[in-house]
Amino acid sequence: MDxxxxxxxxxxxxxxxxxxxxxxxxxxxxxxxxxIVVAVPIALAALCGVLCERSGVVNIGIEGIxxxxxxxGWIVASAAASTFGHGTPLPVFGITAPLxxxxxxxxxxxxxxxxLHAWLAISVRVDQIISGVILNILALxxxxxxxxxxxxxxxxxxxxxxxxSLPRDITNLPVxxxxxxxxxxxxxxxxxxxxxxxxxQVLLFRSRWGLRTRAVGEHPKAxxxxxIDVIRLRYRNVIASGAVAALGGAYxxxxxxxxxxxxxxxxxGFIGLAAMIVGRWTPIGAFGAAIxxxxxxxxxxxxxxxxxxxxxxxxxSKLPAQFFDALPYVVTIIILAGVVGRSIPPAAxxxxxxxxxxT
Amino acid sequence: xxxxxxxxxxxPTSRVRQVWDVLAVPVVAIVLALLVGAVVIVVFSLLVSxxxxxxxxxxxxxxxxxxxxxxxxxxxxxxxxQATPLLxxxxxVAVGFRAGLFNIGAQGQFLLGALGSVWVGAALATASPxxxxxxxxxxxxxxxxxxxxxxxxxxxxSGAHEVVTTIMLNYVALAILSWIVVGPLRLTNSPQPVTAxxxxxxxxxxxGSDGHLGLLIALVAVPLxxxxxxxTTIGFEIRSVGANADAARYAGMRPRFVIVLTMxxxxxxxxxxxxxxxxxINHQMxxxxxxxxxxxxxxxxxxxxxxxxGVLPASLLFGAMRAGAGxxxxxxxxxxxxxxxxxxxxxxxLIIDVLLRKLPGLGAAKAxxxxxxxxxxxxxxxxxxxxxxxxxxxxx
Numbered sequence: 001m002d003x004x005x006x007x008x009x010x011x012x013x014x015x016x017x018x019x020x021x022x023x024x025x026x027x028x029x030x031x032x033x034x035x036i037v038v039a040v041p042i043a044l045a046a047l048c049g050v051l052c053e054r055s056g057v058v059n060i061g062i063e064g065i066x067x068x069x070x071x072x073g074w075i076v077a078s079a080a081a082s083t084f085g086h087g088t089p090l091p092v093f094g095i096t097a098p099l100x101x102x103x104x105x106x107x108x109x110x111x112x113x114x115x116l117h118a119w120l121a122i123s124v125r126v127d128q129i130i131s132g133v134i135l136n137i138l139a140l141x142x143x144x145x146x147x148x149x150x151x152x153x154x155x156x157x158x159x160x161x162x163x164x165s166l167p168r169d170i171t172n173l174p175v176x177x178x179x180x181x182x183x184x185x186x187x188x189x190x191x192x193x194x195x196x197x198x199x200x201q202v203l204l205f206r207s208r209w210g211l212r213t214r215a216v217g218e219h220p221k222a223x224x225x226x227x228i229d230v231i232r233l234r235y236r237n238v239i240a241s242g243a244v245a246a247l248g249g250a251y252x253x254x255x256x257x258x259x260x261x262x263x264x265x266x267x268x269g270f271i272g273l274a275a276m277i278v279g280r281w282t283p284i285g286a287f288g289a290a291i292x293x294x295x296x297x298x299x300x301x302x303x304x305x306x307x308x309x310x311x312x313x314x315x316x317s318k319l320p321a322q323f324f325d326a327l328p329y330v331v332t333i334i335i336l337a338g339v340v341g342r343s344i345p346p347a348a349x350x351x352x353x354x355x356x357x358x359t
Numbered sequence: 360x361x362x363x364x365x366x367x368x369x370x371p372t373s374r375v376r377q378v379w380d381v382l383a384v385p386v387v388a389i390v391l392a393l394l395v396g397a398v399v400i401v402v403f404s405l406l407v408s409x410x411x412x413x414x415x416x417x418x419x420x421x422x423x424x425x426x427x428x429x430x431x432x433x434x435x436x437x438x439x440x441q442a443t444p445l446l447x448x449x450x451x452v453a454v455g456f457r458a459g460l461f462n463i464g465a466q467g468q469f470l471l472g473a474l475g476s477v478w479v480g481a482a483l484a485t486a487s488p489x490x491x492x493x494x495x496x497x498x499x500x501x502x503x504x505x506x507x508x509x510x511x512x513x514x515x516x517s518g519a520h521e522v523v524t525t526i527m528l529n530y531v532a533l534a535i536l537s538w539i540v541v542g543p544l545r546l547t548n549s550p551q552p553v554t555a556x557x558x559x560x561x562x563x564x565x566x567g568s569d570g571h572l573g574l575l576i577a578l579v580a581v582p583l584x585x586x587x588x589x590x591t592t593i594g595f596e597i598r599s600v601g602a603n604a605d606a607a608r609y610a611g612m613r614p615r616f617v618i619v620l621t622m623x624x625x626x627x628x629x630x631x632x633x634x635x636x637x638x639x640i641n642h643q644m645x646x647x648x649x650x651x652x653x654x655x656x657x658x659x660x661x662x663x664x665x666x667x668x669g670v671l672p673a674s675l676l677f678g679a680m681r682a683g684a685g686x687x688x689x690x691x692x693x694x695x696x697x698x699x700x701x702x703x704x705x706x707x708x709l710i711i712d713v714l715l716r717k718l719p720g721l722g723a724a725k726a727x728x729x730x731x732x733x734x735x736x737x738x739x740x741x742x743x744x745x746x747x748x749x750x751x752x753x754x755x
Binding site: 262 | 520531533534542657658661694707714
């Protein structure tokens, strides 16, 4: 067996691919788990985008909504912890009352910010790109402002959601073991993300709500003539999308870490937008794209920590670490330009809908 | 839209009235934003810092803001220094708007242009400034133009929306910057990853302690851009494509060429902004260089109604806020991030000008948000079918 592997590795050029395959395969359990950790906030941002754009509203303010979600979740949990105390955490996920209060507050804050965007985009019918830019600047300003004021008082920490630790018997199972480990050895928000992806995919393509949403995003006038309230449906979907994006923000400050830094979303809202486009405006596709981007990051991290030996290691060490940072964006540009199949947005995406006068 | 609506009858209006109609919405937006900012200061200090109710706090904060930016000669120079990159990049974004292009990529164009200028400047650090400075700035402009040109080409060739491609290119630019400064251009034996200094290629100081030559370059760019947009054929083509690309094509213009050219022009200006900032202030490029100029330029262009003569005062306003924010934080304990909040609220009031114009005395005011000639025509009361849907919002 070893002889065969060494033989394959020895083939010029092609051998490098085998070496890379072997390297990734060795690290698969770790890579899969890290990939999901990295992918969750991107996937949630992408889902927010899918919800908005499928109903015909462009939202580039996802980044801002996530930032507000991250901040509000963290600060409300911290305030609740210092008022009522931490309480004993539940055995699963380390859930405590302050954390739950913080999470709910984050979702509500995200929905309020989304409501502002919905009002501007749907009712005032302003340019939706500018409205999204406003959301981002506002979120950066308000969270940065409050964070500076609060950091001066060194607030109490509320802790964070913890991962579900699977018993070793399960993770040691062949193949299924690492898959379960990757998906289930995660905190509540990460696991919820996987569930939300599946539920949204089914709802969007198999339910009455989904059909109506898609109709409103493709041809609002036709939807209105069969009795769908375009305005109301768009409002609902955009507000709901705010909660999804805020969940992604809360993941950063309440599950991945237990702290907040100004601007901690660091462009994830925009990568989410990219994942949505690469995933062709479907929840599963967007999730897949988020995972794809995350695998790039995870492999990049793995290479910088423990590069593979031999020829491959020499080659990869010449590759700049920033290559993996830029990869998702380059992939998105290539797909947008139609080099690898076009990704076509919903027809009425970004167009304000004006109801005709009812006389 | 079907029948030709009669043009509104022109009443003879006084000069004061005309000026007020142009300035009303931006001025009201700024004043309202400052008021909201004052409320934010008071409410947050009550809620978060548990301070006693102090109605004087916003006055103290704004006082420090004005004092730091306009209160002294050094403050005034600092205001101009801060306004310089905003003005150049803002002109770039404004030109894009005129062609119906929403360039969110000024950030990346700024960074790569700056990197190009520093690279040339550092390579020619000991050469005559008469050669090295123009060469460094030209390289910055060219790199910025090429980088933005990618988004322009993709838009023209395949219809890829420039908003998404420029956002993506921003992050790619960030990765390239970090790779080049950490890797090939890193100054050996320095603890932090940073490029070599530009030496004699640094821009000469022309006023105060740090008022560099870039101030003059930016100031000259304003009439040049105005002339280009309103007195040349290519400017007319840019504005026509922005107002109605189909009509422009029927008139024999080349919308695709104009799109690529406009993006390159916008990128060149953003690259120049980066070049003068780095050659004038920093003199070397650290790997972790961070700036918000690219995004602030969008606000500046919108506040200036995408007109070069409007972008100038808008950039000075934001330059003043940036120059004074530090003193505000020190003297009044109000975080400098207040500037972003005010910026967002100004934009908010500008885009809801439809509602704002219901205020008494503002009925005849022109729209706050003018991005193309079509929207300008609409604001001036001329019916233009193309004005109903801003070109920017078509499909993403």
